Each structure stands twice: as C-alpha cells, then as structure tokens.
Amino acid sequence: MDAPRRGAVDSGVRAIADPDFRDDVLAGLASPIRAIPARWFYDRRGSELFEAITRLPEYYLTRADASLLERHAAEVAAVTGAGRAVVEFGSGSSAKTPILLRAVAPSSYVPIDISGDFLRHSAAELQPLFPDLPIHAVEADFMVPVRLPEAVRDAPKLGFFPGSTIGNLVAGTGVDLLRRMKDTLGLGSYLLIGMDRVKNPAVLLRAYDDAAGVTAAFNLNLLHRINRELGGTIPVEAFRHRALWNDPLGRIEMHLEAMRDVAFDVDSKRFTMRAGETIHTENSHKYGPRDARLLLKAGGWEAVREWTDPDESFALILAVAEATRVAP
Numbered sequence: 001m002d003a004p005r006r007g008a009v010d011s012g013v014r015a016i017a018d019p020d021f022r023d024d025v026l027a028g029l030a031s032p033i034r035a036i037p038a039r040w041f042y043d044r045r046g047s048e049l050f051e052a053i054t055r056l057p058e059y060y061l062t063r064a065d066a067s068l069l070e071r072h073a074a075e076v077a078a079v080t081g082a083g084r085a086v087v088e089f090g091s092g093s094s095a096k097t098p099i100l101l102r103a104v105a106p107s108s109y110v111p112i113d114i115s116g117d118f119l120r121h122s123a124a125e126l127q128p129l130f131p132d133l134p135i136h137a138v139e140a141d142f143m144v145p146v147r148l149p150e151a152v153r154d155a156p157k158l159g160f161f162p163g164s165t166i167g168n169l170v171a172g173t174g175v176d177l178l179r180r181m182k183d184t185l186g187l188g189s190y191l192l193i194g195m196d197r198v199k200n201p202a203v204l205l206r207a208y209d210d211a212a213g214v215t216a217a218f219n220l221n222l223l224h225r226i227n228r229e230l231g232g233t234i235p236v237e238a239f240r241h242r243a244l245w246n247d248p249l250g251r252i253e254m255h256l257e258a259m260r261d262v263a264f265d266v267d268s269k270r271f272t273m274r275a276g277e278t279i280h281t282e283n284s285h286k287y288g289p290r291d292a293r294l295l296l297k298a299g300g301w302e303a304v305r306e307w308t309d310p311d312e313s314f315a316l317i318l319a320v321a322e323a324t325r326v327a328p
Contacts, residue, residue: 017229020141022267025226028279029271035280038168039114039143041218043225047118049218051093054163056214058206064314065162065194066096072307073103076158076318079305080190083107085152087185088160089142090114094122096162098129100192108134108152114141143177146184157189164196164314167251167285171295174285178299182321189321191301197313198286201245208243208252208284216241219254219281232266242278250291254282292317300324 021040028036042050054062082105088097091111101109109130113119116139123137136149159181166174181191208215219241226232239262242255255278263272287295292315293303301319308315 022230025230025266026269029266030269033280034273034278036222038282039141040225041222041281042113042115042118043221043229044115044117046218046221046225047092047115049214049221051095052214053210053218054095056210056212058210060203060207061164061194061196061314062096064309065164065316066099068194068307068309068314068316069096069099069162072305072316073099075305075307076100076192077104079318080104080158081156083156084158084190085110085155086158086160087148087152088112089181090161090163090165091119091122093118094126097126097160100160101130101133104158106133106158107155108136110136110138110148110152112138112140112142112146114139143180145180148184157185159185159189159191159193161191161193162316164194164284166193166295167196167287168283169285170283171285174295175298178296178301182300185321187321187323190304191319191321193296193317193319195287195292195315195317196284197308197315198250198288199311199313201247203313204245204252204284204286205243208254209241213241215243215254219256222281223256226266230267232264234264234266235262238262239279249283250286252284252286253280254284255280287315289315 024037024040028034053059084104084106085108086101086106087110089112091113094111111119111123119137119139123135127135136151138146140146169177220236220239223234223236223239227234238258238260239256240259242257244253246253257278258273258275260275296303296319300322302322303317303319305318306315
C-alpha cells in the first residue's frame with residue numbers, strides 16, 4: 001500500500017471477473033501459505049479507500065513525497081528538459097502529478113492504472129488544470145508490458161512512479177517491473193521514483209494500521225471484491241486486518257486473519273481456514289540508500305539525482321535508462 005482508489009456493502013450483483021483476478025485468488029487461497037497479490041486491492045472502492053489512506057495523519061509517505069516534489073521538481077525539469085511525455089505508472093487520483101507537470105512542461109501525459117473507472121474520472125478532473133495538454137489514459141496492469149498510445153510512442157519520455165509503490169514488490173519482482181518500465185519507456189528515458197526508507201517500526205506500524213481503521217477497511221475490501229466478482233461466500237466479519245514489521249526482510253506485511261474457523265466457497269471451490277490463519281495481502285519493503293540504487297541498477301536504471309526529506313525517511317530518485325550491459 002504505497003502507492004487511489006464507494007459502500008462496503010456488496011450489491012448482490014456479480015460483476016464480470018478479470019480472469020487473472022480469478023486465477024490469482026484461487027491459486028493464492030489454495031497455496032500452503034495463502035497470499036493474494038496486492039494489485040487486486042484496486043477496484044473502485046479500494047481505489048477510493050487508498051486515497052483516504054493518503055490523507056490520514058499517520059500516513060507520512062504522501063506528505064513526504066509531495067513535499068520533495070514541490071521542492072525539487074524544477075531540478076527534475078533541468079535534468080530531463082522540456083517536451084517529454086510523462087508516463088505515470090499506477091496513476092490513481094493523479095493527486096501529486098500537477099506538481100510535476102507544471103515543472104517539466106510535458107508534450108503529453110499518459111496515466112496508466114488498473115482501475116478503469118477511477119482512471120477516467122481522475123483524467124477528466126485533471127484536464128481542466130492543463131487544457132492544452134494531451135492526456136491519453138491507459139487502462140492496464142503495469143505489472144505486465146504496456147503498449148503506449150501511438151501518439152506518444154516515439155516521444156522522449158519521463159516515467160513517474162511516486163509513493164513508494166515499488167516497495168510492494170519482492171526484490172525479484174521489483175527488478176522485473178523496472179525492466180518492463182525500461183522497455184515501455186525506451187533507452188534514454190528518465191524515471192522519477194519514490195522509495196520509502198527504513199525507520200522506527202512504531203512509525204511504520206501506525207502508517208499501516210491507522211486509528212480510524214481506514215487501512216483495515218481497505219484490506220477487508222479485498223474479501224468483499226472476491227465475494228462480489230467471484231461468487232464468494234467469505235464471511236468478511238470473521239476476518240481482521242493485521243499489520244506487522246518483518247525485520248529480517250525489511251518490510252511491513254499486511255494480512256487478513258481468520259478470527260474463528262471458517263469455510264467458504266470462491267468460484268464454486270471450497271476453502272477452509274482455522275482461527276489464526278492468515279491471507280497475506282501486501283508487502284511494503286523499505287530501502288536504504290545503497291539498496292535503492294542497487295535495485296534500480298538491476299532493473300537497468302542509473303540513478304542520476306536523489307533527494308530526501310530532512311529526516312532522510314523518504315527518497316525521491318531520478319534515474320536514466322541504461323543500455324544493456326553484456327559484461328561487468
């Protein structure tokens with residue numbers, strides 16, 4: 001949850017399910033260690049709940065990210081130059097995007113998001129702020145290769161991946177994503193990426209288990225989505241949100257924990273869980289300075305600028321896509 005996204009009551013009408021969603025849920029529930037990829041949080045309701053999370057007093061990431069953008073966007077523009085197509089991966093509400101767009105004078109803006117309704121709504125709200133800027137909204141899962149619109153395919157590009165969403169991925173998957181971004185944007189492109197730093201676990205836990213319970217609702221909404229889209233009978237009230245700090249792996253983990261023995265169906269398949277068993281729904285890895293640069297390097301990116309807040313708790317990094325090396 002480092003990265004937008006109405007009523008928590010299921011409508012009773014079964015939506016058309018994404019086959020990848022079905023496959024991931026069924027495989028994840030059947031696994032010895034139950035887990036569902038975090039990208040499936042973001043239906044319309046989940047996207048809206050995430051936007052609410054970003055405004056919580058405990059959730060420092062959005063404020064730190066936006067503050068760094070305000071202070072250093074002009075430096076980004078000085079390095080990258082004007083006239084690039086800004087491609088935002090997982091754009092959500094595009095809340096921080098205007099800061100960057102005003103600074104870099106882009107030729108166009110391409111928001112990419114898996115939540116189509118939310119994407120189109122956000123793009124429509126952004127357009128009046130930049131009436132002369134072409135906006136090409138792309139509904140897609142950026143974890144797989146994305147084909148950009150023809151209008152921007154040959155333009156020089158600046159990728160934008162704020163909010164430390166890269167932290168949701170284990171290292172190998174993060175490297176794979178960075179390589180796909182490089183393939184999407186092309187050699188010589190730039191990537192402006194946010195990465196959260198390791199800090200006091202108490203601060204981290206408050207950010208992922210807020211007092212108002214918004215993060216809990218965000219996590220539990222995944223079960224509502226499964227019930228709605230996959231014909232599930234999961235007793236949502238029998239689960240609770242859990243956040244914990246995994247120090248050896250340097251990450252916050254989010255889980256859905258069964259508070260009693262439960263049995264339920266998903267897509268006509270039967271599952272059982274004992275009290276205390278969990279479904280692992282998200283990781284949020286935190287990186288030290290060298291870790292961050294090594295991750296980028298493995299993904300084909302060379303860091304050229306790095307900015308942190310006064311407490312060095314969050315980093316904004318500008319990197320350039322390198323040619324593939326065949327030897328050290």
